[in-house]
Amino acid sequence: MSDQPLTLAVFEKFQREVFEEFQREVLHQFQAIGTQFGAVARRFDAMDRRFESLEAKVDARFDEVTGQIDGLTHRLLRLEQESVLVNAALKRLETGAEGVKGQLSVLDRRLRRIGKGLDRLVAAKPKYALRTDVQDMRGRVADLKARLGALEKRRD
Secondary structure (H helix, E strand, C coil), X not given: CCCCCCCHHHHHHHHHHHHHHHHHHHHHHHHHHHHHHHHHHHHHHHHXXXXXXXXXXXXXXXXXXXXXXXXXXXXHHHHXXXXXXXXXXXXXXXXXXXXXXXXXXXXXXXXXXXXXXXXXXXXXXXXXXXXXXXXXXXXXXXXXXXXXXXXXXXXX
């Protein structure tokens, strides 16, 4: 073929054949690249689905943990409020116990005076005091002392 003269028609035919072959090769390469891009796109789609699933799980778990933290916070606030109320009630009870202690002391002194007064009355005028009345009064005094002792134990 090298002996034939190169004409414009032969050159154009050669150019068309080369160009068509080039187009086929380029098209084939682009199709191969397109196939690879399709495979990559499918992998990205699969990864997107996995990330979306993971994100949904993480969001659900985060919401659950947030709910638990909120629950604990509300419980702590209620406990704090109860603690304030219990401390106030305890202070009132301590104040009341001090008042009861003072009243018990006063009652104890009065009972001793009454007992001494009864003893003097019986000693001074034995004919006026009936023995049963005096014994009854002494029993009442002993009962009151026992009740005072029980109250003091409860206070302590």
